[in-house]
Amino acid sequence: MIEIENVHKSFGQLEVLKGINLTVKKGEVLTIIGGSGSGKSTLLTCINGLEAIDSGRIVVNGTDVHAKGTNLNKLRRSLGIVFQQFNAFPHLTVLENVMLAPRKVLRLSKAEAEAMAVKHLTHVGLADKLNVYPSRMSGGQQQRMAIARALAMSPDYMLFDEVTSALDPQLVGEVLDTLRMLASEGMTMICVTHEMKFAREVSDRVAFFHKGILTEIAPPEELFDTPKDPNLQQFLAATH
Amino acid sequence: MFNTALTWNDLLFLAQGAGMTLAVTGLSVAAGTVLGVIFGVMRFQLGPYWFAPLTFLLDIFRSVPLLIQLVLGNALQSIMRLGWPPFTTSCVVLSLYTAAYCTEIVRGGISAVPPNTRRAGRSLGLTWSQDMRYIVTPLAVRVSLPAWIGLTLGVMKDSALVLWLGLIELLRASQILVTRLQEPLFILLICGAFYFIISFPVARFGGYLEKRWSPND
Numbered sequence: 537m538i539e540i541e542n543v544h545k546s547f548g549q550l551e552v553l554k555g556i557n558l559t560v561k562k563g564e565v566l567t568i569i570g571g572s573g574s575g576k577s578t579l580l581t582c583i584n585g586l587e588a589i590d591s592g593r594i595v596v597n598g599t600d601v602h603a604k605g606t607n608l609n610k611l612r613r614s615l616g617i618v619f620q621q622f623n624a625f626p627h628l629t630v631l632e633n634v635m636l637a638p639r640k641v642l643r644l645s646k647a648e649a650e651a652m653a654v655k656h657l658t659h660v661g662l663a664d665k666l667n668v669y670p671s672r673m674s675g676g677q678q679q680r681m682a683i684a685r686a687l688a689m690s691p692d693y694m695l696f697d698e699v700t701s702a703l704d705p706q707l708v709g710e711v712l713d714t715l716r717m718l719a720s721e722g723m724t725m726i727c728v729t730h731e732m733k734f735a736r737e738v739s740d741r742v743a744f745f746h747k748g749i750l751t752e753i754a755p756p757e758e759l760f761d762t763p764k765d766p767n768l769q770q771f772l773a774a775t776h
Numbered sequence: 777m778f779n780t781a782l783t784w785n786d787l788l789f790l791a792q793g794a795g796m797t798l799a800v801t802g803l804s805v806a807a808g809t810v811l812g813v814i815f816g817v818m819r820f821q822l823g824p825y826w827f828a829p830l831t832f833l834l835d836i837f838r839s840v841p842l843l844i845q846l847v848l849g850n851a852l853q854s855i856m857r858l859g860w861p862p863f864t865t866s867c868v869v870l871s872l873y874t875a876a877y878c879t880e881i882v883r884g885g886i887s888a889v890p891p892n893t894r895r896a897g898r899s900l901g902l903t904w905s906q907d908m909r910y911i912v913t914p915l916a917v918r919v920s921l922p923a924w925i926g927l928t929l930g931v932m933k934d935s936a937l938v939l940w941l942g943l944i945e946l947l948r949a950s951q952i953l954v955t956r957l958q959e960p961l962f963i964l965l966i967c968g969a970f971y972f973i974i975s976f977p978v979a980r981f982g983g984y985l986e987k988r989w990s991p992n993d
Contacts, residue, residue: 586895612901623896627914627989636910637900682896689900 570745616686624670676707793949812878885916925982
């Protein structure tokens with residue numbers, strides 16, 4: 537379970553998170569929508585401790601992420617994250633990209649790590665790209681590799697930060713299909729996205745962020761069909 | 777010009793000089809690179825503010841002519857009664873000179889690694905040192921290599937200045953022969969050829985590594 541309690545976060549003068557409360561249960565798919573600068577992406581980087589928070593608490597599997605003495609490197613094994621930019625390691629082949637963390641962090645043997653990597657790369661449809669360098673692949677393929685790389689750590693949760701935003705329109709589908717597949721397999725996911733159709737389809741709940749505040753959270757049918765917050769109504773009208 | 781008094785023994789003498797040049801350069805570049813990597817990582821981690829005192833010191837080594845550094849360094853070691861032979865003094869001064877340049881090369885190389893790539897690594901649970909070792913180092917080395925090769929070749933030629941401390945390296949060996957045989961053009965030509973022979977493999981090796989790594993980028 538991920539428990540977010542009254543989290544505040546500022547970058548200098550700008551307060552990007554103004555007291556967020558949110559709980560994500562195991563097996564749940566939560567999508568977060570909202571305008572740019574609403575704090576959605578910042579929340580994800582706070583959950584895995586890449587960004588510090590100013591006040592409040594984020595607890596993942598009973599561990600307070602931002603408490604002093606929390607082993608973040610250990611905690612991050614249970615939180616896979618995929619970013620808008622694919623962030624492939626350009627000097628490593630696809631297989632090596634996926635094998636690196638299982639080898640060095642989980643200390644798997646080479647054979648175990650390779651088997652793990654091949655399994656997840658096959659799962660995302662990249663079985664024929666194992667020995668290719670990332671620069672030789674399309675954005676969609678690189679993003680699927682990034683997903684496999686996160687999955688290879690066997691995380692309990694997957695965080696997706698606008699993973700289709702940097703892709704050409706014709707490549708968005710293949711990445712969303714991969715996410716749908718993970719959702720249907722019962723992976724606990726938090727997806728920050730601008731893909732409303734996708735959000736409606738896969739989510740158990742959808743949360744709407746506006747200027748650092750979570751103004752509405754509900755099952756997708758309810759949130760999309762009968763939005764209560766005027767800002768959400770405006771946002772939905774603008775995206776259609 | 778082809779009627780020379782130069783003997784095989786003289787050529788051997790030049791080769792020994794070249795050996796001294798190689799020894800001074802090799803030791804200085806090795807030590808200077810180790811120091812440069814340490815300083816470069818510190819410079820990157822600490823930021824310009826906390827590293828300012830060391831930046832100032834390294835700036836001195838980069839801006840004062842090497843000849844003056846060598847002479848002052850030698851004077852300093854004798855004032856401090858360290859009793860260093862000229863070879864040690866030369867290597868110490870040249871190492872610091874190399875380190876001053878190498879620090880900037882290393883800092884530049886680390887800065888060239890995209891922060892997002894490193895965040896991705898840390899998100900997978902890699903520690904800072906694992907991130908440095910498996911992601912930053914390979915990428916930074918690729919970026920820094922051409923500048924580092926240039927530095928090495930530069931130090932190899934600058935090392936000629938250690939003749940002022942009495943070391944008989946390649947240039948000093950040539951001077952001695954010029955004085956004795958009075959054939960300056962011919963001997964300097966051979967001296968230049970020697971420099972080329974010891975520099976060329978370094979340059980080619982750099983080119984080879986760049987080529988080997990480039991298809992992955």
